[in-house]
Amino acid sequence: MHTVISRLNSNVAYTSSVLGGLVFMCFLSTFFLDYTTHAQIGTVNVVVKHVSDYSASREKNDLGFLTFDLQADLNPLFNWNVKQLFLYLSAEYATPKNAVNQVVLWDKIIQRGENALLNYKSMNTKYYFWDDGNGLKNHQNVTLTLSWNVIPNAGNLPRVQAKGSHSFKFPAEYTTSRT
């Protein structure tokens, strides 16, 4: 501590230690919070086609199309340790081929400060709902759920599933016209 440089160094080093402690306190203050909330999901228009999936092979696979409604108030999830939420809507169903199929149909990033009161009507999906075979036609129980990743300033990266899901059926006939 006898020179200007050594005092400057010790000041900066001690401040960075304190900053680490503050970040840890911020993490602790939000670690035990519950990041679940309710979401209302519904489907409006559901059709299934039988077309070639050129990204996989030339065989024809089932391709589902749906429009959905989504209502959720995610404002309570934000606090001083949340930078953004990554939302994703996934469909889960079982087929004779696979016990569990999960397909992400839509996602969205909500940064802190942006509108977190979701109210979507007849939204199109962002991603294709491909089955790896013929499992979608006449499927009686496909479940849509909304989940999100909480991206914090510091701490763990929780993956949370919303309370509330929606199950729907695919029609028994393929649609051949453009919809």
Add this chain to the structure above:
Amino acid sequence: MDFLRSIPTHMDFEGQARAENLSRIIVFLFGMVGLVWGYIIQQFSQTVYILAAGLALSILITVPPWPFYRLKSVKWQKARPDPDVADSKSKKKK
């Protein structure tokens, strides 16, 4: 040049201890205030800014060798005659 050399830039031992303690207290207090304020308004960035202000204040107060860190300078005893030097001198005389 002599004028520049005449400016005292040292701290005495007690001054160094005071400077260190002072810097720890300032930075820690600003950190605590920042934590509380940031929690109240739910903005961690404000916590970091307040801590940075504490660092700036601490650097201003404790890094330059201000005169009040030089109040208790070490009092040196007078130099005793060095017996070795005396010996060598006497040997030379021989």
